[in-house]
Amino acid sequence: MEKGSRKRLAVLVGCNYPNTSYELHGCINDVLAMRESLVNRLGFDPTHIQLLIDDHHDQYGISSVIMPTGENIKKALETMIGEAQPGDILFFHYSGHGTRIPSMKPGKPFRCDEAIVPCDFNLITDVDFRHLVNMLPKGASFTILSDSCHSGGLIDKEKEQIGPTSFSSSSSTTESDKNGPKSLSFRPKIIPFQSILQHFISSTNINTFDIGTHLLETFGANASLKFRLHLFDLEILEPRLKSDDGGILLSGCQADETSADMSPNMEGGKAYGAFSNAVEMVLKAKSGQRLSNRELVMEARKVLKAQGLTQQHPCLYCRDENVDAAFLGLEKN
Template identity: 65%
Template sequence: MEATKRMAVLVGCNYPNTKYELHGCINDVMAMRETLMNRFGFEESNIQVLTDEPGSLLMPTGANIKCSLGRMVGKAKSGDVLFFHYSGHGTRVPSMKHGNFSRQDEAIVPCDFNLITDIDFRRLVNRLPKGTSFTMISDSCHSGGLIDKEKEQIGPSTIINDEKLQLRCTPDAAKAKTIPFQSILQHLSLHTNINTTDIGTHLLESFGADASLKFQLDSRELDTIDSLKPDAGILLSGCQANESSADMNPDNAAGKAYGAFSNAIENVLKENPAALSNKQVVVMARGMLKKQGLGQQHPCLYCSDENAEAMFLCQNP
C-alpha cells in the first residue's frame, strides 16, 4: 500500500524594484518551509518554492503558480496532506457572477499581475480526490473568502471572543499588502494598449489560456462551478475580504521583515508544540496580532465544520 504524502507549494512575492515592493514575503515562506519539515513531516523533495528574488529558478507568475498547484493536486491520493502558502499582494475585482455585479471578488497578485481568483481556487479544490486535505494560508490583503463558496467559520459574520476590543493604531513599520484594482488595471493597460476598463479583456490579451477562469467563462458558466459538500478545502486568511494584511519591515539592523499573519502563525506553533485545530490556530493568531497593535487585521477561517475542528496539517494529537 502506497504511503500517504505531504506536499506543499510555497509562494513569496516581494515585487523587487517596483513601486509595489514588499520585504517580508520571501522570508515568510522560507520560515514555513523549515516548519513543514521540522514539525509536520514534509520531505524537502515534496516542497516546491516559488519566489521572485533575483536569480530565482521558478518565478511566481500566475501560470507557474497554477501549474505547480495543479501538479500537486494531480499527484494526490486519498489520505494525502496538501498545503499552499502564499505571501504577497492581494486585490479585489468586480464580480463576474450572474446577479452579483455589485460584488467584489478576491484575488492574489502573482509577480506578473496574472491574477489568480477565488474561482480558480474553488476549481482546484473541486479536483481533490476524496480523502485528501488542502490547507491554504494566504497572507495578503482581501484574502477572506479566497476559496469561492467555502463556509465561513471565523470571519465578519462570526463573533470570536472579544471582537469589540478597542483597536490600536497600526505600527509605522507596517505596509498594506494590497494593490488597488485601478492600479492593476493601469499596469495591464500599459502592456496591452487597449482602451477599456474591463480587466478581463486585458488579462486575456496578456495571458490567453493562462488567465483566470473568472475571465474566460461567462457569468452563467461561473455559476456552475459549485463547492463539493463536504469538500477538503481549508483557508486560513490573513484578514477579512475588506481588510488589509500587514508586511512588517522593522526599522533596525537586527530586524527581519515578515508578514504579520505568517509570523503570528509561526509564533503560535512555536508556543504550542502539541497539535492545534485549524480553529485554534486562527483564534490564537488573531489574539497575537491584537497584542502587536494590529487589531485592524482579523484573520479568518473558511472550511467545513469538520475541518474547523480538525488538526492543522493533520498533525497527530
Template identity: 60%
Template sequence: MDQQGMDKRRLAVLVGCNYPNTRNELHGCVNDVLAMKETLLTRFGFKQDDMEVLTDEPESKVKPTGANIKAALRRMVDKAQAGSGDVLFFHYSGHGTRIPSGHPFKKDEAIVPCDFNLITDIDFRELVNQLPKGTSFTMISDSCHSGGLIDNEKEQIGPYSVSDDKPLAMETRTTMTPITSRALPFKTVLDHLSSLTGISTSDIGTHLLELFGGDAGLKFRLPAMDLMDLLEKMTARERHVDAGILLSGCQADETSADVGGGGGKAYGAFSNAIQTVLKENGGALKNKQLVMMARDVLERLGFQQHPCLYCSDQNADATFLSQP
C-alpha cells in the first residue's frame, strides 16, 4: 500500500432499525449492519475504534434516534482531515419514506429513525457540504425510496440513466420466505406523529418541531426563505467535484425488501446483494461496478427493485471505499 493509503483514516457509522414490537417491525436491518461491520473490518481496513454502531435492539445503550444518528455523523465528519483522503462511510438499514417538498409533483426522501425524527435528503446534502476538502462520504441506504437521499447529487445509475438495455426485473420469486417492504407511507408517519403530539394538522413539520425542537431536520427548522437560499447554494455547487457517494437500495419511487424473519436469518435484499458481490469478487470494485452487479444479483433472484448510484463522474469510477 502506498503512503497515502496508509495515512487514510477510515471512519464509519452503521445504523440498523428493526422497530421491535411495533406494527412497523422489520427483521433484517440489524443483521445488515453487523454483516457490513465485519466486512469493513476484514476487507476494507476499518478499525473497531473508528466505527459507531447504532441499533434498536433491547440491549443497545445508544438507540438510533434522529438526534443520535445525526450526532454520530457529525462526529465522523469532525474527525476527518482536509487533504487526507479520509474515507467516511454511512450504512443505514431501516424504513424510508417520502414527504411533501412544498413543490408540486416533487417529494423529498427521508430515512425513519427509531423515534420517527425524520432525516431528509436536505440534511444529507448539508452534511456532504461540510466535508473537508479531499475526503469522501459513501452512503449505502437499504431503505425504501432511497434514490436521491443526498439532495441534488448527480445521478449515475438510476431511472433516467440506466447503464444497459435490459428490461426491468419482474417478480419471479417462488420461495415462501416472508418479504416485508421497508417503506412507511407518508400517512403512516403522519398518523404516528399526530398520535404523539395530539395536534390536528397535516403539516408534518409542526409535529416534528413539537416533538424534537432543535433536533428536527433542516427542512422543518429553517424558515422558507432561508431554506430556499440553502437549496440555491446547493444547486450552485459543482457536482463533478462533489464528495458525496450514494448507493441506494432502490429508485426513489420503489420499495426495498426486508427478507426473512421466520426460521431463517433475515436480511435486506440490497445489503445481501452487496455482500454477495463482494464475496464473489475479491478485488477492488468501482462504485459503478458494484451497483450494476448488485442490480444483477437482485434481478437474478427476482426482486423488483433497482439499486441506484448518485455521485460525481469522478467518484462513479472511483474504487468503492478506496479499497487498497
C-alpha cells in the first residue's frame, strides 16, 4: 500500500533496441529493478506503475508488452499527469539511448538540445518534458531519472543545482578513465545525431538535413513539439512560477557526457546501466532512511567514481526548494 494520502504514480521505460546495431543490454534490467524498489522500498502501489519495454523474452518473466515508441511514452506520461491531483508524486525512469539535436534558434548554431531516443526513433525532446512539467497540477511533483547520454538539461529551462557549472568535479577524463572498470565492458548510451539523420534520410527518401522535416513526415502530430511549434510558440513554453515548478531531473550524466551500459565479462552476469545501478545501490544502502534528491545524486557520483566510471557525472535540475526535498517524497519507511 502506498505511504500517506498522496498518490505515487510511475512510468518506467527500458529500451534495449534488440537486433539492431544500437543494441544495449542493461536497460530493461534497470527498470525491472526500479519497479521492485518502488514497491518494496518507496511505497508505490504496483498497479500505479506502468512498464514499457522493447523486448518480452521469457528471461524477463513478462508476457505482454507496451512498446516504448515515442507516441506510447508520451501517451503514458500524459495519462499519468492527467490522473494526478495536487500533492501527488509522479516518477519517470528512462533507461536507453540519448542524443543531442542542433538548436533551431537563430544565432545559436553551436547550441545543442537534449532528447531521448524511443525504440522507433521518434525523439522526445527537452521541450516535450518542459511541456509535461507545465501540465502538472499545483503542488504535484514530477521526478525524471534519465539513464541516457546527454541527459543533463533534459527538462528545458530547469535550474541546474548539481552540474557542470555548479560543482567543481567536472568532466575531465584521463586516459585511464576512458577504459572504465577492468571487469566490465561498456557501451555509451548514445545514438549520434548524424546516425539518426541518416536513418530518416534512408527511410523517408527526403534529401534534407533538417531532422524536423523527417520527423514530421514520419510521425506527423506525434512528433516532438520542438518540430511542430513555431519558434515564437516554443518561447512561450517557459517554466511556471518558480514556486510552482514541480519538475525534478536526475540525469545520468552532464549534457556533454555519455552514460554507460555495463556488460559483465563473466557468464551469468547481469547487464545494467551504470547510473541506474548506482541509484539502486544508494537506495539499498539508505533503505529506511530519509534521502534527499541532492544526497541521491551526490551518493550516485561517489558510487560511479569508486567503480572507475569517472567520465560520467550525474546531475540534478530542479527549483531550489526541491534540492533537499525527500526523493519521491518518502521521508522514512
